[in-house]
Amino acid sequence: MTPYSLAFYMHVVTTGTVLGVGPAASPDRVTRALGSDFGENTFGNRSMCRDYGLAEFFWDRESAHHPWSGHHFTLQVHRLAYRDRTLVNETLRARYGRFTPRLRFGKLQRLLERRGVPLLEIPEIPANARYFRTFWQPDSHVAVSVIGTYGEYSTPDNLRVGDVYQIQAPMAAEEVEWRRRRVG
Numbered sequence: 001m002t003p004y005s006l007a008f009y010m011h012v013v014t015t016g017t018v019l020g021v022g023p024a025a026s027p028d029r030v031t032r033a034l035g036s037d038f039g040e041n042t043f044g045n046r047s048m049c050r051d052y053g054l055a056e057f058f059w060d061r062e063s064a065h066h067p068w069s070g071h072h073f074t075l076q077v078h079r080l081a082y083r084d085r086t087l088v089n090e091t092l093r094a095r096y097g098r099f100t101p102r103l104r105f106g107k108l109q110r111l112l113e114r115r116g117v118p119l120l121e122i123p124e125i126p127a128n129a130r131y132f133r134t135f136w137q138p139d140s141h142v143a144v145s146v147i148g149t150y151g152e153y154s155t156p157d158n159l160r161v162g163d164v165y166q167i168q169a170p171m172a173a174e175e176v177e178w179r180r181r182r183v184g
Contacts, residue, residue, distance in 0.1 A: 004096040006108070006111065009077075009108055010115070013119070013167065014112070014115070014140060015140055016141055018073060019092075021033040023070050024069070027048070034052045034091050034092070035052070037089055048060075048068060053087040053089050054075055054087055054099070055089075056074045056076060057072075058073065058074075074166055074168045075167040081158040082158065101158075102163045102164075103163065103164040105144065105162050109135070117137060119136065119144060122179055123179040123182065123183040130151065131149055132155075141172060142167060142171070143167070143171035146163065146165060147159050147161050149161055
């Protein structure tokens with residue numbers, strides 16, 4: 001893992017932002033930070049996703065006459081295992097350099113703990129419980145999804161147990177409690 005790309009992940013988990021842009025940011029603010037090279041999908045006139053390769057940002061709105069409201073972002077870390085160097089957009093590459101094909105959760109967790117940033121394991125949703133594990137950072141409300149065990153058709157073949165699958169923000173404390181009550 002290059003130290004710079006690891007620094008990127010640590011910053012995201014610690015702050016709940018991508019290049020200083022949080023999940024509630026407007027589409028224009030995200031584009032100013034990440035650049036104009038993105039794919040855009042709209043779902044009717046009330047939901048939108050912009051895919052910047054590694055990072056995806058999501059918005060919704062009440063109607064076409066209302067502004068977009070940021071909902072969440074996801075780092076699709078699993079996509080890096082396909083070894084497509086163009087997946088990480090120019091803005092991120094310019095700032096953090098090369099990104100390796102896999103992010104080992106154990107290494108990320110150890111480095112975060114050394115900085116006083118704990119990741120707490122929380123229950124996985126039942127459909128994924130066998131194959132994935134989720135860890136939550138309570139201050140930044142970031143969730144890290146990790147491959148827990150291999151499952152044909154359930155987990156990517158090019159990832160190993162202990163690899164990060166994705167990083168998402170925010171995960172509210174209410175969702176964490178809801179998950180805990182479900183397994184309770």
